[in-house]
Amino acid sequence: MRTVLKTTVAAAATAALTLGLAACGTDSDPAAGGPADSDAPLTVAASPTPHADILGFVRDNLAKKAGLKLEVREFTDYVLPNTATENGEVDANYFQHKPYLDDFNAKQGTHIVPVVDVHLEPLGLYSSTLKKASELTAGSTVAVPNDTTNEGRALKLLDDHGLIELKEGAGDDATLSDIADRKGLKFKELEAAALPRSLEDVDAAVINGNYAIEADLEPAKDALALEKAEGNPYANFLAVKKGNEDDPRVKKLAELLTSKEVAEFIEKKYHGSVVPAAGPDAS
Structure with a gap:
């Protein structure tokens, strides 16, 4: 086993993002009272690994052809991505599983909903x-x-x-x-x-x-x-604030994240440490 570990914790970036959570939703955020602009970039909050890596693959290899402008914003904790999605600071997030989201919504009064399962990370x-x-x-x-x-x-x-x-x-x-x-x-x-x-x-x-x-x-x-991957209820998924599920940009990203290309990327890069789990959400 390794005796020296390297963990990247972007404390300064997290602090800056925390300050930004006070901002109101943008014009492209339906929850903020404005219609979604299908041509505007879709901003997604994500944990650095593997979520941001997977989104980066989509952005760099698949999004342009699909007509999607994708921006990835990295968070290093499990609270700010949901809070930012609820407040309209970001359009979606990708970092969590259903049991965690259910507990978070119940305790925080947020209204985040899953869109599509993407992968499993065995604990x-x-x-x-x-x-x-x-x-x-x-x-x-x-x-x-x-x-x-x-x-x-x-x-x-x-x-x-x-x-x-x-x-x-x-x-x-x-x-x-x-x-x-x-x-x-x-x-x-x-x-x-x-x-x-x-x-x-x-x-x-x-x-x-x-x-x-x-x-x-x-x-x-x-x-x-x-953990065993088979029958595991902890698939990580793309999520949005309730009411934004039909945003055409979200639908495009959901299709790309569950594509054959992304599944092959996950299998090749993570060698079983991360497992593709594409499919409908578990709600």
Whole structure:
């Protein structure tokens, strides 16, 4: 396993974007009271990897021929992309799965809806010192994401691999209190983006696929335990504010993101660490 990790966190850019969230929607934003301009650029908020990479491929190779002007704006957290989409700062976003979006909308009062599934990022357990998941023993510390849906997802991964035992009936929103048997493990709850850096301080960490890739980890090779792609409910999708689903620019992008060309790009670039999941949304 790698002992030196590289994580890119654009703090200054995030701060600038945060200030921009106070801005009102543009004239091309139907939610701001103006009709969508099909000739205006479509601005999409995205996590740097793999979302912005995939969008960059579309922009550079497919968008012009489809008559779409595409702008990609990178965010390094899981809150600002939805807030920016709700406020009209951006037209769409691409970074999240349905359980996370449902929880976010319920808690924040936002109105974001999925448009089309694009890919899956299997969640994985990583360590800078251990070779196998079975080497986790009583007293070992495991870091997990601190947001509701990803923590539940992380605990399910640990339960599926026999590292803990969840209480009967624990669902996708399981928390540490839903663990029936910790088997001696200790847990540290951290923001998802900080998990790769935590590997120097804990015995293992459950890390989202995009953050693992950014940290030069290869989920398909480096994970001690990895989610199965088949039947996985955590597909990442293109999303917009409710009412903007029929924007012709959004429809064009949805078609491109689910094209054969994009599927081949994902398969070639990520070697199973990111899996194409094109299809209708799960709403």
